[in-house]
Amino acid sequence: xxxxxxxxxxxxxxxxxxxxxxxxxxxxxxxxxxxxxxxxxxxxxxxxxxxxxxxxxxxxxxxxxxxxxxxxxxxxxxxxxxxxxxxxxxxxxxxxxxxxxxxxxxxxxxxxxxxxxxxxxxxxxxxxxxxxxxxxxxx
Amino acid sequence: xxxxxxxxxxxxxxxxxxxxxxxxxxxxxxxxxxxxxxxxxxxxxxxxxxxxxxxxxxxxxxxxxxxxxxxxxxxxxxxxxxxxxxxxxxxxxxxxxxxxxxxxxxxxxxxxxxxxxxxxxxxxxxxxxxxxxxxxxxxxxxxxxxxxxxxxxxxxxxxxxxxxxxxxxxxxxxxxxxxxxxxxxxxxxxxxxxxxxxxxxxxxxxxxxxxxxxxxxxxxxxxxxxxxxxxxxxxxxxxxxxxxxxxxxxxxxxxxxxxxxxxxxxxxxxxxxxxxxxxxxxxxxxxxxxxxxxxxxxxxxxxxxxxxxxxxxxxxxxxxxxxxxxxxxxxxxxxxxxxxxxxxxxxxxxxxxxxxxxxxxxxxxxxxxxxxxxxxxxxxxxxxxxxxxxxxxxxxxxxxxxxxxxxxxxxxxxx
Numbered sequence: 001x002x003x004x005x006x007x008x009x010x011x012x013x014x015x016x017x018x019x020x021x022x023x024x025x026x027x028x029x030x031x032x033x034x035x036x037x038x039x040x041x042x043x044x045x046x047x048x049x050x051x052x053x054x055x056x057x058x059x060x061x062x063x064x065x066x067x068x069x070x071x072x073x074x075x076x077x078x079x080x081x082x083x084x085x086x087x088x089x090x091x092x093x094x095x096x097x098x099x100x101x102x103x104x105x106x107x108x109x110x111x112x113x114x115x116x117x118x119x120x121x122x123x124x125x126x127x128x129x130x131x132x133x134x135x136x137x138x139x
Numbered sequence: 140x141x142x143x144x145x146x147x148x149x150x151x152x153x154x155x156x157x158x159x160x161x162x163x164x165x166x167x168x169x170x171x172x173x174x175x176x177x178x179x180x181x182x183x184x185x186x187x188x189x190x191x192x193x194x195x196x197x198x199x200x201x202x203x204x205x206x207x208x209x210x211x212x213x214x215x216x217x218x219x220x221x222x223x224x225x226x227x228x229x230x231x232x233x234x235x236x237x238x239x240x241x242x243x244x245x246x247x248x249x250x251x252x253x254x255x256x257x258x259x260x261x262x263x264x265x266x267x268x269x270x271x272x273x274x275x276x277x278x279x280x281x282x283x284x285x286x287x288x289x290x291x292x293x294x295x296x297x298x299x300x301x302x303x304x305x306x307x308x309x310x311x312x313x314x315x316x317x318x319x320x321x322x323x324x325x326x327x328x329x330x331x332x333x334x335x336x337x338x339x340x341x342x343x344x345x346x347x348x349x350x351x352x353x354x355x356x357x358x359x360x361x362x363x364x365x366x367x368x369x370x371x372x373x374x375x376x377x378x379x380x381x382x383x384x385x386x387x388x389x390x391x392x393x394x395x396x397x398x399x400x401x402x403x404x405x406x407x408x409x410x411x412x413x414x415x416x417x418x419x420x421x422x423x424x425x426x427x428x429x430x431x432x433x434x435x436x437x438x439x440x441x442x443x444x445x446x447x448x449x450x451x452x453x454x455x456x457x458x459x460x461x462x463x464x465x466x467x468x469x470x471x472x473x474x475x476x477x478x479x480x481x482x483x484x485x486x487x488x489x490x491x492x493x494x495x496x497x498x499x500x501x502x503x504x505x506x507x508x509x510x511x512x513x514x515x516x517x518x519x520x521x522x523x524x525x526x527x528x529x530x531x532x533x534x535x536x537x538x539x540x541x542x543x544x545x546x547x548x549x550x551x552x553x554x
Contacts, residue, residue, distance in 0.1 A: 020168065020501045025552060052493045052509045052524060073523075074491035075553055076498075 003095055006087050007103035014107035023108065027079030034082040037071040048123045053077040055124050059131040064139075065090050066132055070124070080109070080121050088128055093139070096132035101125065151452045156444070156533050159184040163533060170503030173538045178323050178482055178529030179507055181354055181376045183437070190436040191378060194429040201425055203402060217428055220435035221418070227438045228368065229359040230385055234417040237391070238426050241382035242350040243273040245369035246317070248384055248421065249346055250277035252394040253315065260286035263312040267292040267300055267329075268519055269322040272512040274348045278317060287314075294519070298325035298474040305334065309341050316345045320352035324511040324527065325474025326457075326482030328352075332363050339364065344390065350374055354531065355453060355480045357446040360385050372430060377437035381430030384421070391417050398423040449532045453481035456530045460539045467547060473525050484511075484525040490553050492526045498549035499526075504542055 001009075017023045041058035048055040053074030060067050068089040072078040087103070088096050104110060104121075157163050160182045165172050174182060200209035202217050218233070225233045239245045258264070264278050268291050282289045290313070292305045316338045321328050335345045344366035349358060353370045360368050367390070372381040386394075396403055396414055400423040405413040414420045441449065460483055464470055469488035487495060496508035507527040510517045517524060528542065 021552070024498065024501065028553060053491055054523075074493040076494045077491075 003087055003091055003099045007101070007106075010083060010087070010103050011106045024076065027083075027109075028075050029079070030082040031072075031075040031078030031080075034071070034078055034085070035069065037069045041069065042071060048127050055081060057124060057127050057131075059128070059135075061093075061135045061138075065092055066096055066135055068128060068131075077121070081124065084121070084124060084128065093132040093136035097129055097136065099129075151444070151448060151532060153533070153535055157535075159186070159440075160533055161185060161188070167503040167505070168501050173502075173504040173534075173541055175528040175530060175534065175538075175542060176505045176507050177354070177531040177534075178351060178374075178511075178527060180373045180379065181531055182533070183376055183378070183433075184440050186440050187377060187433045187436045191429045191433050194432055199428075202428055203419070213428060217426075217431050220431040223435035223438055224383055227358075227442070228383075228385055229361050231361060232388055232417075235385055235388055235391065237384040237386065237418045237421045238431050239369075239382045239384050240380055240427070241371040241373070242348060242369045243371075243382075245367075245382055245384035246274055246346065246348060247277045248397045249317075249367050249369070249386070249394075250281045252397045252421075253344075253390070254281040254285065255395055256393060257314050258282075258285045258287050261312060262287040262314045263290050263308075263310070264288070265290045265292060265305070265308055265313055265316040265318075267318055268294050269298065269300075269325060269327065269513065269516050270317075270319055271323050271348065271350070272514070273350075274317055274319060275515070288312075291515075292318075294327075297476050298322065298327045299476045299478075300327075300329055300334075302330070302333070306337060309338070309343070311341075313338075313341070313343050316343055317348070318345065319348040319350075320358075321349075321355065321480045321482075322474065322513075322516075323351045323482070324484050324513045324516055324525065325476065326479040326484070326529075327474060327476035328356075328478040328480055330478075331365070335364050335366075351480065351482070354441075355446075356450050366390055372434040372437070375434065375437055376441060377434035378427070378430045381427045381434050383434075388417065391421070396420050396423070400424050402426075444532065452532055453530055456534055456536065456539065457481040457483070459536050460528065460530070460542075463539060463543045464546070467543070467550070469550065470546075473520055473522070481530040482527065483529075484527045486522055486525050487550055490550065492524045494553050495526050495546070495549050498552060499542070499545050502541075502545040502548070504545050506542075 037056055037058060042056045046056045046058055048057055053072050055072045057070045068085050070081045070085060072081050088099060162182050198213050200213045202214040204210055221233050221236050224236050230236060239248060258281060264287060266275060266278055278289055290308050293301050295301060318329060318334060320331050331347050338345045346367035347365045349368050349370040353375045366387050368385040370383055373379040403415055403420055403423045405415050464485060471486050473484045492508035496506055499506055509524040511527060
């Protein structure tokens with residue numbers, strides 16, 4: 001599935017929720033169901049700095065596609081991480097670099113993209129794209 | 140005589156006070172705002188907002204310069220603001236009140252200027268484990284520059300300074316003690332008067348970081364005998380970007396200028412500059428004029444209510460919230476000093492402060508989460524951060540009830 005198609009799927013999913021509580025409960029569920037990152041990647045150099053919640057991000061290139069795994073010690077952040085992985089993982093570096101990620105706004109979670117120091121989402125997206133660029137250069 | 144005064148109870152007319160703060164009637168995420176982040180910054184009463192508005196509408200001119208009427212009027216007004224602050228702190232002279240950008244700026248001023256004059260290789264500076272980064276980093280840099288050594292007063296599990304350890308640190312190499320009056324993270328009220336007395340017995344000057352203390356208690360710098368006292372306007376219900384450094388005349392006169400430029404001089408030639416007298420020596424450039432006036436207006440406002448009344452009422456809120464919060468399973472309060480201001484830091488078993496803060500925000504409740512710019516303190520307690528609720532006199536017990544309900548709801552959702 002294309003990145004935009006996955007984004008639309010998520011937007012539809014979130015449209016079912018009537019209020020913020022259901023939305024956050026869903027995010028929390030997503031966070032809990034995120035496959036665990038391999039323990040050997042939960043290291044200092046995989047840590048995305050500049051946020052209250054710690055986020056570890058690992059990526060690797062398989063058959064020309066970038067595969068991401070990640071973890072966070074905050075469950076809501078982990079839910080956001082799960083969404084980002086669902087959208088970006090298993091795509092080519094080019095697709096990832098060009099992803100606009102408009103869905104965050106559409107599902108009403110833009111506050112997580114605000115430039116405060118409280119959230120690692122912005123840094124995480126940046127790192128995911130940087131990884132993609134690095135693979136692209138290597139290719 | 141309908142409205143007889145009740146002397147025994149903290150007589151706060153809460154409806155009237157809340158009406159003075161326009162922001163308190165707004166909604167956040169569809170819910171009435173509950174503002175418990177007063178430790179970060181306090182809200183502003185209408186009188187302060189109007190003072191700033193009035194300044195730009197009718198008073199704007201540069202101070203200390205022009206011969207024209209506007210400039211003269213505003214110079215008088217600005218210097219009146221300085222006198223208001225002087226009286227509020229019971230400083231001996233108005234020129235001991237230096238306008239700065241805030242607490243951070245005030246501490247940087249002293250670290251830089253006092254440091255240049257008095258700190259050399261091998262000297263020691265004492266701070267405490269519970270300092271805000273703003274009262275660590277200026278001293279740390281100074282120590283690195285001068286080859287001096289930073290010494291740290293340890294604390295006990297309740298978050299109180301270990302006074303015997305402090306006394307052990309004192310020796311002839313100590314050049315200054317820099318200490319917070321009230322911990323922004325723990326709420327601990329430090330025995331600063333006692334500390335100053337002990338330090339003075341060894342001829343060591345003391346700087347007090349009063350950022351968290353000024354909104355909660357009356358400060359008498361002469362009674363404390365503080366050598367320097369720093370605070371911010373915005374935590375005292377005044378504007379952001381303005382603060383105060385109180386310094387004893389004898390120190391300020393001996394210290395070299397910090398930043399230099401317009402306003403700080405008597406005469407300038409390319410060979411030599413003669414600097415102005417206090418306080419102008421330390422006030423380079425056009426100051427935050429409406430900030431100073433707004434701050435004085437804020438001080439007038441809180442003095443109308445009375446800081447003793449405020450302290451009493453806030454203590455009631457603290458006790459009420461502490462009791463309620465302790466009843467919630469899995470919650471642990473960080474900072475249980477006997478002498479505490481209306482600040483509660485806590486953690487919840489197995490949950491990240493960020494998650495709790497995010498859910499509370501959805502309920503319109505503003506708290507602070509994270510390390511509160513006190514990372515060494517977090518390291519001491521072995522935690523990454525806390526959730527902090529800090530109360531002001533416009534908060535109510537009903538708001539605390541809502542907060543407790545919200546907290547229980549957040550925990551249920553996240554567990």
